[in-house]
Amino acid sequence: MSYKVLVVDDEEPVRRLLEDLLKKEKCTVKFATSGEEALDIIGKEDFEVVLLDIKLPGISGLDTLKKIKERKPYLIVIMITGFGYNEELIAKSKELGCSGYIGKDMPISQIISNFKLFAKTARDKAKK
């Protein structure tokens, strides 16, 4: 199970860590440091999954999610956030069409397994 993933996070150490963690799972990883950059990149290149931070400078994670879904409805987007379990954010993300929600406060192993679970579920669903 490997994916081509676009990681969107404004913090460099977080991006680097996510890259290493995902590479261990045989994923191909590219970066964007803002919502604007992410939208630009997905316009030029195809990805299977976008791992999108909620708190971003410039346009917010939720707005970025909305715009991605407008342009590429089938692109799997998984939200990741330091806010942890937050019902309001989860509800909004779901409403805008994200396929999963990961808290940076989860244990590392769980973050990876959840990522895989969300991505697989979304992909299986799309195939049907």
Place this chain on the structure above:
Amino acid sequence: MIASTKEIEKIVFKLIDNANALVLYFDINGTVSLCNKVIENITGRSREEIFGKNWSYILATQKDSLAGLQMLKAVVDDSISYKRPNNFEGIIIDREKQERIISWSITPIVKDSEALEGVLCIGNDITALKEREASLKKIDDTLNNIFSSIKEYALYVTNLDGNITYYGMGSEIMFGWQKNEIVFKHVGVLHNPEDVQSQLPKIFQQVRQCGQYETEIKLVKKDGGQLPVILSATKFLDEQENLKGYIFIAKDITERKELENQIFQSEKLAAIGKLAAGMAHEINNPLFVISGRVELLLAEKRLANKTRQELSIISTQAERIRKLVDQLLKFSRKKTPSLEVVNINDTIESVMPLLSYHKLPDYNIEIVKEFEKNLPLIKGDLNQLQEVFVNLFINAYQSMSEGGRLTIKTGNYLKRFVQVTISDTGGGIAAEDLKNIFLPFFSTKKNGTGLGLSICYNIIKAHNGSLDVESQSGKGTAFIIRLPFV
């Protein structure tokens, strides 16, 4: 010009006739020789008819009159026998059959010497006055009833010195003092000692100056308990508008105070929650990087033992911080229900640590988890589902006071539902109780509220799922939850 005796007599008679009172004069045998118009009006008998008759006879206009007259007669006899004046209040019945309350003054008329000449009775019709008094009393009683039913109000009055002269309308209930214990005591007994010197004189002064005063103050009950009230004081005036004292109305605001306190507490918690949430986010990002890096390093195969040990320490300590932040975030979480994609295996795992909060008795219970690894996801409210599992696990625990085994099994049912079976090896549920087990307020436990299972049932139902029970007395119980796939 000096009026003749005859003329004076005429004037006196005229005066007597027009007096607003019953006037009757009779000799010691009771024979009437003088009466006025009022007597004529009340009895319906003319003067000619009355003169020469016995007084009690002429006042007896109806059969019913006799009883009332008997008492008046006794008082008159007393005046005759002892030659002393008397006052008497009694009922007579007039020719219209109406009761009239008459206040009599009975004066024996003594001749020059000791001998008694006759008796002069002057009666004031006080029926209207009495009616007014009665209606006032009725108002008073009604107010008393209203006040005692409202309970949070008390009304009392003091004189100018601050001594309680009236203590009614809810006061006994509010303060615990009975009327006879407190009337004529200084109102200071209802105040805290420190207020008696400062606050109380200020209240009196304000009322004198401004006519009224209102303040929030703590009064003292008989048992010493503090009583937060809004105390309103106004002037107590007599008919000539002279200040006679002070009227107090105390409104018990204990409940409001408690509510305010609760709101304050919850606002405080909300503020702490907000702070915690903001802080948690700032901690989570760097902590994520630390933990992640450590995990990646630990995954390296070629590590010196010492390095591995120290990385483990970092990992454990980072995990401590992570859990702490997690608790802070949970604390600040909103309580509105929301649906999310849930892995039931994770949900069950997440409540296991919560069980320790419920102070479960230390029974010897083995927990067996048989989890289906590739369990499909369901849509649900994580908090509510956690509540269901906590409830069911506690029930299972409590049914196995002799020790036993709690088995939690997950799997799928008809490829459409996630099925969770929670079975214990406890005492089981009697067949006749089984059908009532999900009814609210039904409990087989000694101190059970009977709400736990009904809440579980409602939660599962709201998730479009089902909650069933299978049990055999003596062999244990199994609860089966089925929740539809996403």
